[in-house]
Amino acid sequence: MSYLDKLADIRHFIFDVDGVLTNGLLHVQENGELLRQMHTRDGYALKAALEQKFAVTIITGGNSQGVIKRLNGLGITHIYSGIHHKLKTLEELVHNHNLDLSTVAYMGDDLPDYECMRAVHLAACPSDAAMEIKTISQYISPVKGGEGCVRDLIEKVLKAQNKWKIE
Amino acid sequence: MSYLDKLADIRHFIFDVDGVLTNGLLHVQENGELLRQMHTRDGYALKAALEQKFAVTIITGGNSQGVIKRLNGLGITHIYSGIHHKLKTLEELVHNHNLDLSTVAYMGDDLPDYECMRAVHLAACPSDAAMEIKTISQYISPVKGGEGCVRDLIEKVLKAQNKWKIE
């Protein structure tokens, strides 16, 4: 089954933060805080997905208040941060919140995302993902992490469903 | 009509911020503030345009006090920020401030700029603009957003009008 056929099935997006919604860089502050960079075009697409009634969930190993505030500002409220075993979080979503994995697109970039990406319907990654992640992805975006790979995936899904609107 | 022919008609520049005057990256602070990066060479060109009596207007969906201060420091005072419907702002400029659209070059990078770019004389975009924006642009700069695409456009217009001075 081609990833193109799967695009029509997606109702739920799950994203990793570092290396997907960011370029993986951590700006190290002298007090130990780690700041990230996010892309406006990803933000635009996340809002568009929510407006079209897609669910958006974030599962991240990191723990940045700034990232949470930014995502909240875009309308995203399902954010699981400081997660070391992401598959466990995914399974809890299935069991406690009736998440239907056959409707999920998951975009990750590195080994902590590996098991989740094996479990969902459509596994996607940025162009600079780890080799093992590329190997199991049905869709490898031409765009790097933090440079709009989230936008690229959302745009592909919404266009396949005729839900991508020109302003 | 080639974009080259339009260069001579421009008296007014309108710029988007994120993805045009910046590379689209938002530096996420822990308190939720979003910081941007701007390029010195764009700043040089904006000052040169003002010195040559061009009008410069900014229309942005964002809302950054830092960006406004930076632009004020360059001499730009017509800044519309936090704008969700940019076309409405453009129309108000036409109706209330006698903006003549046949003299306007507008540079944008993404869908919120789409309608404005259809309305003006010369629609321009950075090399990494969204596909739909490239499709309707008469001029696609070879330069990316935040890396001097604003300088590139201003320089082209001022040179066409013999107003680009070597210090």
Place this chain on the structure above:
Amino acid sequence: MSYLDKLADIRHFIFDVDGVLTNGLLHVQENGELLRQMHTRDGYALKAALEQKFAVTIITGGNSQGVIKRLNGLGITHIYSGIHHKLKTLEELVHNHNLDLSTVAYMGDDLPDYECMRAVHLAACPSDAAMEIKTISQYISPVKGGEGCVRDLIEKVLKAQNKWKIE
């Protein structure tokens, strides 16, 4: 002896900071502080190396509390900062801490790393290292400093020893 043969011998990693664990950029704050950027994928690999009982030591000419806190957070405690003569530090590790140079991989990018890299078993560098450093490196990573060259080296060593685990 090919660098591939040396991978099996490594028990100890030594890394420079600027240009290796960072891209060499210093974010200059108005108070004179210099902030760095580090990559999440390097952090993942450093933790994996420690979990597999490799020793990890940092020798840097810089002096950033933020970098030290970030490295501490990853579990690295052997950090020598503000070092002007790195070879002297390396020799003290040999003489006072029984460091066995025939088990050491050292990754550096510039002339202050030169003498140490001549002394160790496996000298490695990022793709954008100084020319003299590339000349004496047995392994030149295809990855730039700060973009995952540390991950690349650790991954190569751990895979050669069958210690690289998919989550």
Place this chain on the structure above:
Amino acid sequence: MSYLDKLADIRHFIFDVDGVLTNGLLHVQENGELLRQMHTRDGYALKAALEQKFAVTIITGGNSQGVIKRLNGLGITHIYSGIHHKLKTLEELVHNHNLDLSTVAYMGDDLPDYECMRAVHLAACPSDAAMEIKTISQYISPVKGGEGCVRDLIEKVLKAQNKWKIE
């Protein structure tokens, strides 16, 4: 006269900041402060030049206390900031401080550097300098501004004079 022949004559380096010692990006803070990024490898080379008794002068249109502190920390004390007419500053150095232009290498990237670069012995620029600046440069570094172009120029001059030392 080739730029290679001029390398032996240089005793004095003059550098612009934005676009030369930085990549031209300004990190816009909410309070209006503009932060810059500088490269460790440029810093290494500037210290090496001073140790070999070269004079190093900075002439910049910007006005960043952080940049001044960083440069002071490297040992550079001749810093002219907030300069709008750089040629005037250069002429004052000639008349009041006996600067001998036939010993000067000047690296700039944009039009405010134009006149100074016409006046000195060796005009150099980064690979991403403005077109007019490239046209008058005897040496166009293969390296971009802020990514080590200063190191590249200093290294070339010191090597030509047999003053570039490994460690």
